[in-house]
Each structure stands twice: as structure tokens, then as C-alpha cells.
Amino acid sequence: MGTGLELAEKVSEAGVYDMPDGLYHLDPVEGGSLSSSGARKLLPPHCPAIFKHERDNPPAPKKQFDIGHAAHKLVLGSGPELMRIDAERWDTKKVKEEVAAVRADGAIPLKPGEYQQVHDMADAIRRHRIASALFDPEHGLPEQTLIWQDRPTGVWRRARLDWLPHHGDGRLIIPDYKTSHSADPGAIARTVYQFGYYQQAxxxxxxxxxxxxxEDPAFLFVVQSKDAPYLITVVELTRSALRVGRERNRQALEVYAECVATDHWPAHSDDIELISLPGWAENHFLQEAS
Known part of the structure; x- marks a missing residue:
């Protein structure tokens, strides 16, 4: 089983690796591999053409993700440096240049209020009975990369765990930290569906x-609201939700294997599609007409 700190060469064997985030996202596996986020991009409402475009043209960092990434840094103790920009407005030439320089160095620029916000979020995690135990630095390591080969398709798979607990006698519990607009369980359920987190789990x-x-590990989402008082909800998905995720992942692996073998990355459809109004819309108009 492979292991390493910084990898000068491509990975060619299964294992747990400690590697920089940037290397992981560039795909460290010899011959290419598929991640959970990539698997979700292969299936509707996306398609292989979108997957290939984003793989070949990685998007630039977006300001909207800065809070989440910064909170991850403070909660997990691993990640890019946080840089406080002492200006609430970033529309002047001087501040724009300062922000660009910070990003060019791989750090996360934050306004004063945002800098305080993410520190308050991390403090709330440390005060939370369950979350603080899950991310206890004495009992695990942050940002660990798993690499393994799928037997049915031969596709190499990869995953970057937020946290990997040290080996113990009990059941392995893998926590994953998410920031959100709401920590309400109903809102979390909708987010899990919208972003395919059941596939990630x-x-x-x-x-x-x-x-x-x-064997039979437990995957827990630690979801924290980005608004004060920065509430936290820890959730585990049901067996049925995980089963759907496994079926979707199997479909994605087969699609990926076919695309790699043929070097054909199809769009949503190559034909003329006949579509109707959504069922709820048709029902609404039929009720109005009756």
C-alpha cells in the first residue's frame, strides 16, 4: 500500500497518501483517475462533455467559496494561508492588486468581517460536543487522499478525506465538514440531493x-451555518440514500470507462429531443382548465 508526503511522480499503486491539495486536483494517478465530484459531473443534469471541459480547463478560484475554504483551514488545521485585507471595499486599484497578489501566492484573501467570521465558526466547532470530538487533532489527520482501483471497470478512483481518524478498535467514522446557508436538517436533505452528497458518502x-x-464505515456530514450563531448539525445518511449513491456511482464509473476507451465524451444528446412541460406544471394547467 503506497504512502508518501510530497509526490514527485505519478501514483501507480493503491494507498493512503498525504499530498498537497493542488496535486490532488491535478490528478496524481498515472493514466488518470476519477473523483467523486467528477463522477457526479458525468451524470445528468451534467454530461461527459461538461466533465471533460472542466477537467481540461480548471476554473479559477471564486470569491463565493472563500468562506468555506477558510473555515476548512481553521477547523481542519490544513490548507492555504488566510490573509486579512484591511479594507471592506475591494473596488480600488490598490486593493484589487493586493487581493490578486494574495491569490497568486495560493492564500485566501478575506475582508476584516470575513476573517472574524471564519474564526468564530471554528470556535463554534470546537465548542460543539460531537464536532469537536470528530475533528480532534490527537485522534486523526486532515486532508488524506485515498487511491484505489475499481475491480469491475479497472478505473482508478480517488477521494480526499477532510479527516481520517487513527486506526482504533471501534467502527471507522469519517467526518466531512460542510459550510452552508442553513444547518436545518430539512435544508441539509435538499442540499445532499442537489449536490449529490449521497454519492460522495x-x-x-x-x-x-x-x-x-x-468495514462498514460511517460517513458523517458536519454541516455548519455561515451565519451567526454558526449552528452545527451532524448527519448520517440512511442506508437507502447510500444505496442510491452506490448505484449512481456505478453508472458513472461505467460511463467514464466507456468514454476513456473510445475517447468520446458525449453531450446531453446528439439527437432532437421531444420534451414536455414538467409534470407539476402540466398538472397545474390541467387543473385550471377543468
Whole structure:
């Protein structure tokens, strides 16, 4: 089983690796691999053409993700440096240049209020009975990369765990930290569906099992609101949700294997599609007409 700190060469064997975030997202596997986020991009409402475009043209950092990334840094203790920009407005030439220089160095620029916000969020995590235990630095490591090969398709798979607990006698519990607009369980359920987090949960559990880290691991989402008082809800998905995730992941792996083999990355459709109004809309108009 492979292991390493900084990798000068491509990974060619399964294992748990400690590597920089940038290297992970560039795909460290010899011959290419598929991540959970990539698997979700292969399936509707996306398609292989979108997956390939984004793989070949990685998007630039977006300001809207800065709070989440900064909070991850403080909660996990790993990640880019946080730089406080002492200006509430970033529309002057001088501040724009300062922000650009910070980003060019790989750090995250934050306004004074945002800088305080993410520190308050991290403090709330440390005060939370369950979340503080899950991310206890004495009992695990942040940002660990799992790499393994899918047996049915031969596709190499990868996952970057927010946190990998040290080996113990009990059940392996893998926590994943998410920032959100709401920590309400109903809102979380909608977010899990919208962003395909049920696929992520199965993907990471499968990787942990494949590498012998634990049988039947538990994957927990630690969801924190980005608005004061920065409430936290810890959730575990049901078996049925994980089963759907596993079926979707299997479909994505087969699509990916076919696309790699043929070098054809299809769009949503190559034909003329016949579509109707959404069912709810048709029902609404039929009720109005009756």
C-alpha cells in the first residue's frame, strides 16, 4: 500500500497518501483517475462533455467559496494561508492588486468581517460536543487522499478525506465538514440531493473499505451555518440514500470507462429531443382548465 508526503511522480499503486491539495486536483494517478465530484459531473443534469471541459480547463478560484475554504483551514488545521485585507471595499486599484497578489501566492484573501467570521465558526466547532470530538487533532489527520482501483471497470478512483481518524478498535467514522446557508436538517436533505452528497458518502466509504481502513464505515456530514450563531448539525445518511449513491456511482464509473476507451465524451444528446412541460406544471394547467 503506497504512502508518501510530497509526490514527485505519478501514483501507480493503491494507498493512503498525504499530498498537497493542488496535486490532488491535478490528478496524481498515472493514466488518470476519477473523483467523486467528477463522477457526479458525468451524470445528468451534467454530461461527459461538461466533465471533460472542466477537467481540461480548471476554473479559477471564486470569491463565493472563500468562506468555506477558510473555515476548512481553521477547523481542519490544513490548507492555504488566510490573509486579512484591511479594507471592506475591494473596488480600488490598490486593493484589487493586493487581493490578486494574495491569490497568486495560493492564500485566501478575506475582508476584516470575513476573517472574524471564519474564526468564530471554528470556535463554534470546537465548542460543539460531537464536532469537536470528530475533528480532534490527537485522534486523526486532515486532508488524506485515498487511491484505489475499481475491480469491475479497472478505473482508478480517488477521494480526499477532510479527516481520517487513527486506526482504533471501534467502527471507522469519517467526518466531512460542510459550510452552508442553513444547518436545518430539512435544508441539509435538499442540499445532499442537489449536490449529490449521497454519492460522495458512498464513494468515500467504498474507498475506505477497499483500502482495508474499516468495514462498514460511517460517513458523517458536519454541516455548519455561515451565519451567526454558526449552528452545527451532524448527519448520517440512511442506508437507502447510500444505496442510491452506490448505484449512481456505478453508472458513472461505467460511463467514464466507456468514454476513456473510445475517447468520446458525449453531450446531453446528439439527437432532437421531444420534451414536455414538467409534470407539476402540466398538472397545474390541467387543473385550471377543468
Amino acid at each position: 458512498d464513494w468515500y466509504n467504498t474507498g475506505a473499505e477497499a483500502l482495508g481502513l474499516g
